[in-house]
Amino acid sequence: MAMTERDFLNSVLAIEGISDDLKTYATEGIAKLDARNDKRKNTQTKTQKENEGVMTAIVEHLTVNGADVASAIATAVGVSTQKASALCGLLVKDGTLTVTDIKVKGKGTVKQYALAEVETAEETSAEDTE
Numbered sequence: 038m039a040m041t042e043r044d045f046l047n048s049v050l051a052i053e054g055i056s057d058d059l060k061t062y063a064t065e066g067i068a069k070l071d072a073r074n075d076k077r078k079n080t081q082t083k084t085q086k087e088n089e090g091v092m093t094a095i096v097e098h099l100t101v102n103g104a105d106v107a108s109a110i111a112t113a114v115g116v117s118t119q120k121a122s123a124l125c126g127l128l129v130k131d132g133t134l135t136v137t138d139i140k141v142k143g144k145g146t147v148k149q150y151a152l153a154e155v156e157t158a159e160e161t162s163a164e165d166t167e
Contacts, residue, residue, distance in 0.1 A: 042066070043070055046063040046066045046070075047063075049063040050063045050064070050067075088124060091114055091116055091120070091124055092124050092127070092128055094113075094114040095110055095114055095121065095124060095125060095128065096128070096133060096134075096152070098113045098114060099134070099151060099152050100152060103151065104137075104149050104150065104151035105149065105150060105151075106139075106141070106147050106148065106149050106150070107121045107122040107125060107147070107148060107150065108121075108147075110125065110150065122148070125150045128150075129150070132153055133152070133153055134151065134152060135150070135151050135152075135154075136148050136149070136150055136151075137149050137151070
């Protein structure tokens, strides 16, 4: 197995009796790796940015038209059915949409997506006082 740059720098730091210059170099190298990894984690890719726009269009479509199946959503927002299904799945995970299985003649069971019910602050406070 190949040694990563982080493993190498940590190995250098673990050597006893190493010069201060080498320790400083290894410590700075690890800090640079951490900074690069943080930037990579917190920056959206081009595809992620495009998907954000499509997910917004999906939510708008469901707001106007109510619950719908992935194939109809895909046609409405101009993407493939597979992409619409995947993005709807992400929206279900974050609580924006809900999913139910429905039977469609000629297709069998398909997933129908709808906007999740959002509790307002008034409803929440009313429930807390009961």
